[in-house]
Amino acid sequence: MRLLLVEDNVPLADELMAGLQRQGYAVDWLADGRDAVYQGRSEPYDLIILDLGLPGLPGLEVLAQWRAAALAVPVLILTARDSWAERIEGLKAGADDYLAKPFHPEELHLRIQALLRRSHGQANQPTLQAAGLHLDEGRQCVLRDGDEIQLTAAEFRLLRYFMLHPEQILSKSHLAEHLYDGETERDSNVLEVHVNHLRRKLGRSVIETRRGQGYRFGASPA
């Protein structure tokens, strides 16, 4: 999952980046509203966390420009201005959720999780479910038929993406774009290695390889 964090307060952004990366998200950080308008539209983000008090361009204006350009990425507004009048304005501008500062990091993580599931049409349950697997995002492990299977951080990130996009053909470059932030070197061989690890832990049939097209998760075994 690749996130864009738009926040002008550096210490807060540092804290949030660290927390989000621990949760297995690839995060890009911007501090200026004008940059955010451009980058939000050009990069394939899965979710955007937007502060409203931004230098360059106010957050609501940034959001309005994204929505005017038909950008459908879910946006979570993060702001100290938490009166109901302002919340309504934020949601009218096209936000999907609203979190008032200060907040507990866990609350932000839960909101992001819920928002991601909602945008992929999944019900908001304690675990993420697909193809008979239950992914516990808090503990970063997977449950199958009551057995708990431990995952490495990289495997968890990959499996979560697959489980949010079940039965879809995902190319290697698409996966790389959504699993790594803008500054990481993308090596498709690393992806292959992680896919193989997942197959070893969860069974070969879980991830199907479509030659020349990419991977497909959760396809019913032929």
Place this chain on the structure above:
Amino acid sequence: MRSIQRRLSLGLISVMVIVGVVLAQTSLWLFEAGLQRYLEAGLRNDAENLLVALVRGPNGVQLDEQRLSPAYQRPFSGHYFRIDFADVHWRSRSLWDQELPRLPEAGLKGNLQLGPEGQQLLVLRADYKRFGQSISISVAQDYTPVRESFRLMRQIGLVLGLAALLLVLVLQRLTVRRALRPLETARNQIAQLQQGQRSQLDTQVPLELEPLVAQINHLLAHTEDSLKRSRNALGNLGHALKTPLAVLLSAASSETLKQHPELSKLLRDQLEQVQQRLNRELNRARLAGETLPGALFDCDKELPGLLATLTMIHGEHLDLSYRAAPGLQLPWDREDLLELLGNLLDNACKWADADVRLSVTETEHHYLLAVEDDGPGIPESQRDQVFSRGARLDEQIDGHGLGLGIVRDIVEVWGGVLQLQASELGGLKVLIELPCGRGLAADGGIPVKKQIG
């Protein structure tokens, strides 16, 4: 303050009555004095005629009857004389059996009462010397007809004066009412302002009212402006304080501090307290209260957006609905009311299983806001505690919310009453009764006790 109209009428009446009476009395008096002088000349003439009629006859001095006016012969004709010699006096035949008293000294005297007919006499006494003896001749003339006509004149004058006074009063009243009409218009507009039907006074007013209206408009604009500025400043302050708080909260739950769970808990608890206090006070400071008379909350316009926001925050599983008469407008600041309803509904949504209802109704003296949910509710025995401990209940339920505390603050500022009841839906019903007329907050029932958590 007494009415300007009454004050003007009273002043005008007194001035007119005083001036009218003085003027009428003076002119009557002057006229009478002139008339008496004219009559005096006639009387002196009569006296001299009598003197001439005194002739020396065979028995000494006697009166020549031939030369006397016949009016002196007819009894009570209105013309009388009396001639005094040293030892005797003669009277005219017209006096009949009456005595014309001799004036103590020479000159004119009016208002002498005479005889059964009650004639008012004007008497002139003149002293002469003739035939070697001093003779004093008094002539009198009936003055009653003149008096009568004077009285008639005075009565007519009085009636005319009263009529004029009445006419002037009516005209003055009309004029004053006409002149004061802009004031009445301004008063009506201020009433409309109070009800939130307009936000500024009409500036098309007479010259005298212009400064007043301009000043009121300026004050309104100034209040609105300073409210906006202070809200903005509070927003900035909140932003400046809350972002570092968010950093601290995040740091307090970071990996490094996980090794010191007690320290981490202490930090988080303290930060949470700071956060709650900050939110409550900032929200309290943001309240417009009753400073803005032109404020209005349009239910049809605002409520759908609020409910949509709440649905988005709490998820689609909740059925949020509201009931309000079409076109209902509440006379309070939009942001304040959104804050009130937002917090109430947010609280209800946290507890509800599937159903949250808001209803807004207007009665003769109150607006009733009711928020109901189908959650677990609060047992009756604990409802009092909710109030006695201020916002504590809410703080216990949800560490991130403020809910009822802010609602209480707002209701308190508006002079309303907050009640907790059992809902038909099974959960809690929060009923808020707000007084209709602003400034009449005193009769809005028992106000919420002031309490800071």
